[in-house]
Amino acid sequence: MLYLIIDILGAAAFAISGVLVAMEKKLDLFGVLIIAFVTATGGGTLRDVLIGNKPVFWMLNPIYLFTILGAVILAILFVNQLKFLRKTLFLFDTIGIGLFTMVGIEKGLEAELAPPICIILGTITASFGGVIRDILCNEIPVIFQKEIYATACILGGVSYFLLAMTPIDSAYSYIVAIMIVIVFRLLAVKFHIALPNIYKVKK
Amino acid sequence: MLYLIIDILGAAAFAISGVLVAMEKKLDLFGVLIIAFVTATGGGTLRDVLIGNKPVFWMLNPIYLFTILGAVILAILFVNQLKFLRKTLFLFDTIGIGLFTMVGIEKGLEAELAPPICIILGTITASFGGVIRDILCNEIPVIFQKEIYATACILGGVSYFLLAMTPIDSAYSYIVAIMIVIVFRLLAVKFHIALPNIYKVKK
């Protein structure tokens, strides 16, 4: 139950981030709706397609559709107020990332895939909604440029598999891994931690 | 049989619209061909992948491939004449949208999915070929900006499920829903009906 609530809060937060990007691009109502839907479901959809789970997750329970619809309507109505909620949204978004990472890993394990593949699936689940959003809006995905986003997912995933080798109960490992994703991302954004620069500094 | 003919006319019309966009972008022969193919099959392909129908529909019957090849060759040869056929093409395109919407809904019902999910599948079938075409050509998909396109698909889909609750024979509902998509789109284009504006009018 708690699981479902967080999952839906995550989907809603992702949908709202989609609305904000789409409205900046001045898309019409339908465009905003589809971008929100794709941002919220794209990562899980790609994961399910790659694994071969069928049909993809949001087809089996219309609650995802209605949650996203509700979030879009609220976001459009209160778009000006959203600016003051930026921190709350960022927190939802980050919680969503943490949870979606572990959902993806879980689905990989269910399909009996190797740990590195599961970590990739977790990262895809958490991050490809945003990638598809940016492609549809004709931008280079923000995640490829400066966000520490995916690194947090990978760290969380690695932690989970390391913890799984200890005698710690797997339910705890699960929660600890989610917390690692969330805390790492919050710290990275707060202290402007970035990946090591691979380009020669030009002077 | 009639069904197959309309389906193929729809694919041909979509392929031709792909040729026109690709030639505007000055793509080479292969680029034009692939954009045409993707425009004609992309919506149905995404639908089949999401549902998990395998393999995707155009692999099972090479007639789609040959129809598209034929349409591309004709379109390239007669590209100047196509300007005078703009209305005919638009009509084919619109018929294609109506039919593809119901094909998508039908496939959703076969997979025993809920009505709102079926309507999404219908809309995807009718509209994502054009979306993928625009992404490949590095444009923000036109459907997100001004077209009433998807709204027509959704309206038709909703009508179908409303009619299905009446004692009307489902074959009639099917045809009526297709007509609604077609008529609504024709009227919307003729009378410049657009979605309600969600942006503050700047003065």
Next chain:
Amino acid sequence: MLYLIIDILGAAAFAISGVLVAMEKKLDLFGVLIIAFVTATGGGTLRDVLIGNKPVFWMLNPIYLFTILGAVILAILFVNQLKFLRKTLFLFDTIGIGLFTMVGIEKGLEAELAPPICIILGTITASFGGVIRDILCNEIPVIFQKEIYATACILGGVSYFLLAMTPIDSAYSYIVAIMIVIVFRLLAVKFHIALPNIYKVKK
């Protein structure tokens, strides 16, 4: 064994080409990694998704992941030296294309699809990694504009099916088809062979 070695060399060459494009776009470390991964695996992934092979190939053997990781690290470390290896890289890349084409055709035959569909699958396997790379980097795919790339795949595929109608052993046909793709591409690049121009020459 030889098969696996060439397959992995191909993946490595594709990954390196991804690194080069991504670094030109100044993506961060993760961006470079994902572009490399997508370039190396995108074609085969799309093929598996369209056929409905599940899960997609690189999930079943982590060697692909580690090969790509290794190639990316080497490519980033030696990016300046890579300029002098351009010919070697091009050769790897071309070998990769030849092999990937036949791998795709083989997978189509296993799924009992018609020859033209198999040829499409071969071409997708060999070329869509590059297409997805270009879409993610917000470019019109280079393959749609000037490369003779896909034409080589199609020619190789057609040759394979023509040879299969002769009494020649299918193992030979397989190798001959790969050679045709490779030789045709090398010649096309060397002699600047392009597809026939479909646009009126403006003066």
